[in-house]
Amino acid sequence: MKNHTMRRALAAGAGLALAGTLAACGGGSEAGGGGGDGASADEIEAALQEGGELTYWTWTPQAEKQVAAFEAAYPNVDVNLVDTSGAADNNQALQNAIAAGDGVPDVVQIEYQSLLQFQLPGQLTDLTEFGFGDLEDLYTPSTWGAVSQNDGIWGLPQDSGPMAFFYNEALFAEHGVDVPTTWDEYIEAGKALKKADPDVCIGNDTGDAGLATSLIWQAGGQPFRAEGEQVTIDLADEGTTRWADMYQRVLDAGILCDIPGWTDEWFAALNDGTIASITFGAWGPGILEGSVPDGAGDWRIAPMLSYDGTPVNAENGGSSEAVPADAPNKLLGVGFLKWLNTSDESIDEFMATGGFPATVKQLESDEFLGYESEYFGGQAINEVLVAGADDVVEGWQYLPWQSYANGIFADTVGQAWLGETTLADGLAAWQAENVKYGTDQGFTVTE
Amino acid sequence: MSALPPATRPRPGGRLTARVSRAGAGFVTPFLIAFALVFIAPLAYSLYLSLFRNQLVGGTQFVGLDNYAAVFVDPKFWDGALRVMLFLAVQVPIMLAIALVAALAIDSGRLHGRRLFRIGLFLPYAVPGVVAAMMWGFMYSDRIGLTGSLNDLAGFDLLAPYAKHWLLVSIGNIVTWEFVGYNMLILYSALKNVPTETYEAAAIDGADQFRIVRHIKLPAVRGALVIATVFSIIGSFQLFNEPQILKGLVPNLISTSYTPNIYAYTLSFQGNQVSYAATVAIVMGVITAGIAYLVQLRGMRRDS
Incomplete structure (x- = not known):
């Protein structure tokens, strides 16, 4: 392990900076890189009892409390918690650490849509070797499906994000506009709101790739199929076209604010009642409660907008935790991961401040379902969110290079938000770029 | 010797x-x-x-000069390169002209509060580029920024810094704001090097201020101007911070290949194409060095 690191670093030729950090890389490597180093549940438990140090990268807000609970349960283990602040920074740092062969974490948070990007080049540990196959029944089918692809188990689900329609009920009532339940009604309601107050938008979107792919998923599209190195891309399939036709009408109606999500301007617009509704994953309540205090009591959650009245849903966001193949303390990492995403103690801590779990037991508990949220006017929000999880269309797959694909979304499909092209043409351009990229990356891509 | x-x-x-x-x-x-x-x-x-290729499937392979061949026919690369060249051709002359006028004004000795002007012009250079871009990014916002207030005041859309055809101008404005003071200082220090006897002699010969500017001061700053131009050329070709920050506010207007540096960044950190990114950086570096060298040659020849 150490020699391997040394060679990489020297090849990197980055000189002193890297060479200096080498001294820090003498740590234990009882279960070094590569496969074939599995362990039984007893061996994992023994390793946790014996103790040691491990590094955990995450941007989960509850991580600090979870780690504290873990260290109380296993006092000999010292967890070095690193806040990576968000998926994009996290993935970039992980990619860099793996490339440098130094500073690789033992456990790391990875979004479902990015798992393949790390799994395909062999950068993740197959947890099958550690008996994790037995854990399948703990999780919802869609989250388990996301972590178990290409004949392996590459992480354990942390949360899930079945979508729902979050709306500012007070604002709709003020303008006498009915709350929509279908996309057609959404367009009409958007026009009615605009007419009542030109400053109000029913929603905001500047071409969020994550939202677009989730909505394509909801429309029944399956544009991406990945089986190992075989990838199929068809961004003109029936479901994708269904979304594109509908959403083109949304764009043409001019009812959306061109405020990008997660910016200061966006939070301001949610607080002052400029944006009347929003499509979030089930993690949404925490965002509104935390960052939109002025909306307390006004917001409600409804099932996802449908196309024809038949409930249909998809996931948006959601993460797993994984153990990198080059993790220096792999056995400890595996043990921590198992505790983190299976133990009641950890999951309760996660749910205490708005986390939406992936485990069936917690999702179906009476306490969770019966919870009445003060922020949402006493609404039993989890009933709506959990029911939404049952309507998620099965069989969706992301591209093995989804984060890059999302990066170039604005270059192609995003132009439709400017009126420079149509969604259909934008999707065709996005497809062409992805076919080229996939082929360059060594995949066999068919259209 | x-x-x-x-x-x-x-x-x-x-x-x-x-x-x-x-x-x-x-x-x-x-x-x-x-x-x-x-x-x-x-x-x-x-x-x-730059001699390798990185693939998600198949890992890293030696490909010789293939990456270079690919860069030369890569429309995304040339799109970005031409954009920074256009930026260079328009923004740099404007910025250096403002810097020159400011340096001459401060050097003329006829300005009240000379020190205040000098420090005031220079201050933006002390603001980190990322912070400057964020600050202007907010001011450009039609909804919450200064632009919105001005448009409200005017009663119509007077300014549209985030319109597609104005965006490069908006970026140029930020860069000009940031670097006028820096270039002014380079030119001003060149003016300070002119011996006072020269001015005395000119005054005795009855030269007015404009003649002094034309025949003494401008020739005196020519060397400094060439240096400032070379720095500005390099800066323009490396344009990154400003568009990258603004991309967060207007994602569809700034593509992942808007400038060669943004392109290289995207390739490397999002696209897992470190080798191709290195090739883009090298080719752009050679182009930059070539153009900067030509400008320097030309500038120095005139000088002698």
């Missing part, structure tokens, strides 16, 4: 020569080590990287 009288010149192959060269090597070595580590090594490593 040639100025030394022959008598003191050391005999060829004598002991003195050997001692001098050994001592010299001792003085030069620390610099050479640092130079090799921070200048040569990264360049050599980039050149090395």
